[in-house]
Amino acid sequence: MLKIENLHVRVEDKPILKGISLHIKPGEVHAIMGPNGSGKSTLSHVLAGRDGYEVTAGTVIYKGKNLLDMPPEERAREGVFLAFQYPVEIPGVSNVYLLKAALNAVRKHRGLPELDAFDFLQMIKAKTKLVEMDEKFLYRAVNEGFSGGEKKRNEILQMAVLEPSLCILDETDSGLDIDALKIVSDGVNSLRSADRSFILVTHYQRLLDYIKPDQVHVLAQGRIVKTGDASLALELEERGYGWIDQTMGEAA
Amino acid sequence: MSATSYIERYQSIADELPGYNLPWLNAVRQLALGSFESTGFPSPREEEWKYTNVTALEKKLFAPSSISTSSTIDKEWLETHKLADTWTLVLVDGYFDPKLSDLVGLTDKVIATGIAEALQSHPHRVKALLGTTLEKESHGFLAFNTAYFSDGAFIDIPADVILKKPLQILHISTRNEALANTRSLVGLGRNAEAKLIETFIGLPNISYLTAAVTEIHLTENAALDHYKLQVETDKAYHFGGVYVKQDKTSRFYQHNLSFGGLLARNEIHAELATAAECEMNGLFLAKNRQHVDNHTLIHHVEPHGISRETYRGVLADRARGVFQGRIVVHPQAQKTSAEMNNRNLLLSEDAEIDAKPQLEILADDVKCSHGVAVGQLDSESIFYLVSRGVDRETAKNMLTFAFANEMVEKIGLESLRTKVQDHLLNIFPQTGIRRDWL
Incomplete structure (x- = not known):
């Protein structure tokens, strides 16, 4: 699904990622953990194609294609989805309009016809149930006046509608209370399948109680310093990120 | 500044203008002419016209049309601009056209016709309304308009009448290099309610000047929704002023939608008596080399008035926009609540906006706020x-x-x-x- 090799990224001349390598197979869930400023969000943004990040070395191959060559809209159409840490409020654009525009762009790219109004509505209504969202949210402006939890559920709704192959969740758990976290996690779990992979970027182990990762990577100072299974997250939770710094100190 | 060519040209039709035989109206016109002779069209040296230069008008000569030249208007084209389920008053090149208008089913308590016609049938009503909203106003366009208006709509809705359908005034220009110079008067009696749409259009590709002044008097507790849709051709010059006198507890809700014209100036001014309510919503869009100027003014002269003003502008290419919004809270106008907000979106490096909000508060117990923002797409x-x-x-x-x-x-x-x-x-x-x- 995704092969990242030796990825180096700079933001305004400041190196942020210093040689990341990561292989993700179809159906796998990888958690990326790390302290603030370790480069977690940079990695998600670079994969989604946000401006302002300069790749100075390394490659990212997604489904056999060079991901870094594609503009962000093409990545989305090819099945890469980023759930934002801070979903943007877009006054004047309704949720349902964005979903139609996005879904049809994606379907067109895949050579599928547009859904007619009836089928679209049926489909959307089914998906809103998945994230326990009231249908009236469909007709509200994208994220405008939504609570933190509603915004994150809206991200998962978009994900469910667009049916991506690679889902990147950037600190989706931040700012969620336990009920919202459960709804979001249930939504994600229901989307897990043998041909869909996930990257969960998170600061805390808490999310991983609900979504069980196949692998956990610890990112520090722009490098993956430790990789393990789900138990690594528990160990981190117990010993804190200080333990990682210590390990790195010893290695240096 | 001189506008001699206009005066020469228009004096030659002076005795064809409506109400020529009415001494009171002649006096009003003479006074206005004197003022126009001394000032000409407004100059950028005037503070209120600082951002909009209309001197181009004096280099051209937009000539008056005459009532006899009634062009054949493509009915289908006209229909696309008529709103469904409204009564319509059509003004063609500055003259009321009863054949194109549609007032079927309108209660006969209401007078809805052309000014020229109303000067014959209801001269006292015209006299009562004409000029009532312009006491605090003065500039060259208004003087010119008063001196030479050729016709206009006259709408008089007596007390307690609530119109079932909206009224639409369609201002149509059909002739190249011509000027439609109209004065429309709208009066609402006590507790009367109505919706009025003024639409400004021109035949494709023609260049012309519209000078349209609408005076509105809302008597106690009357309510008017007023919509102005300005979609003139891209070669047209547009001056449109709406001046409103609001008696106590009257309500005026205005939407100013300005999309057309090469150069457009929209003035919307209102004066509020006790506990009157005024809402001004504006949207202006300009591209290429269009210039659009919105000049709003709200006078709170008595206590407990409420005004809400929201304007948005979108400017692309080399277009230029102006928002001059002024709110004056007079010393007697305690407990006034006034809010003004203007946001502008610049879509190109070469687009420009001059935004100038002004709040003049002369009373001490009021709630007023204003905000302006200029930005690009996020x-x-x-x-x-x-x-x-x-x-x-x-x-x-x-x-x-x-x-x-x-x-x-x-x-x-x-x-x-x-x-x-x-x-x-x-x-x-x-x-x-x-x-x-x-």
Whole structure:
């Protein structure tokens, strides 16, 4: 699904990622953990194609294609989805309009016809149930006046509608209370399948109680310093990120 | 500044103007002419005209039409600009055209006709309304308009009448290099209620000047929704002024939608008596080399008045926009509540906006606020849409449309709202925005 090799990224001349390598197979869930400023969000943004990040070395191959060559809209159409840490409020654009525009762009790219109004509505209504969202949210402006939890559920709704192959969740758990976290996690779990992979970027182990990762990577100072299974997250939770710094100190 | 050529040209038709035989009106016209002779059209040296230069008008000579030249108007074209389910008053090149108008079913308590006609049938009503809103106003366009208006709409709605359908005044220009110079008068009696739409259009590709002044007097507790839709041709010059006198507890809700014209100046002024309410919503869009100027003025002269003003501008290419919004709270106007907000979106490096909000508060117990913002499309929002598979151009158009459409959504009248959305989509034809998805 995704092969990242030796990825180096700079933001305004400041190196942020210093040689990341990561292989993700179809159906796998990888958690990326790390302290603030370790480069977690940079990695998600670079994969989604946000401006302002300069790749100075390394490659990212997604489904056999060079991901870094594609503009962000093409990545989305090819099945890469980023759930934002801070979903943007877009006054004047309704949720349902964005979903139609996005879904049809994606379907067109895949050579599928547009859904007619009836089928679209049926489909959307089914998906809103998945994230326990009231249908009236469909007709509200994208994220405008939504609570933190509603915004994150809206991200998962978009994900469910667009049916991506690679889902990147950037600190989706931040700012969620336990009920919202459960709804979001249930939504994600229901989307897990043998041909869909996930990257969960998170600061805390808490999310991983609900979504069980196949692998956990610890990112520090722009490098993956430790990789393990789900138990690594528990160990981190117990010993804190200080333990990682210590390990790195010893290695240096 | 001189406007000699205009005076020479228009003096030659002075005795064809309506009310020529009425001494009181002649006196009013003479006074205005004297003022126009000394000032000419407004100059950028005047503070209120600082950002809009109309000297080009004096280099041209937009000539008056005459009533006999009634052009044949393509009915189908006209229909596309008429709103469904309204009574219509049609003004062609500055003259009321009863044949194109449609007032069937309008109660006979209401007078709705042309000014020339009303000067014959109801001269005292015209005299009572003419000039009542212009006591605090003076500039060259108004003087010129008073001196030489050729006709206009006259709408007089007596006390307690609530109109079942909206009224639409269609201002149509059909002749190249011509000037339609109209004065319309609208009076609402006590507790009367109405909706009025003024639409400004011209035949494709012609260059002309519209000078339209509308005076509105709302008597105690009357309520008027007033919509102005300015979609003149891209070679047209437009001066349109709406001046409102609001008696106590009257309500005036205005929507100023300015999309057309090479150079357009919209003035919307209101004076509020005790506990009167005024809402001014504006949306102006300009592209290429269009220039659009919005000049609003709200006088709170008595206590407990409420005014809410929201203007948005979208400027593309080398277009230039102006927002001059002034609110004056007079010493007696305690407990006034006034809010003004203006936001502008610049879509190109070469687009320009002059935004000048002015709040003059001369009373001490009031609640007033104002805010102005000028910006570009938000890159975070663009990325958010693009990351969902929408291409960049469409994402930008979606955001632009959304910014404008938020003002359109405030239009209560559905038939007009739809029409305005169509205009929006036509202005940005590359939108990629799907009508059927809205």
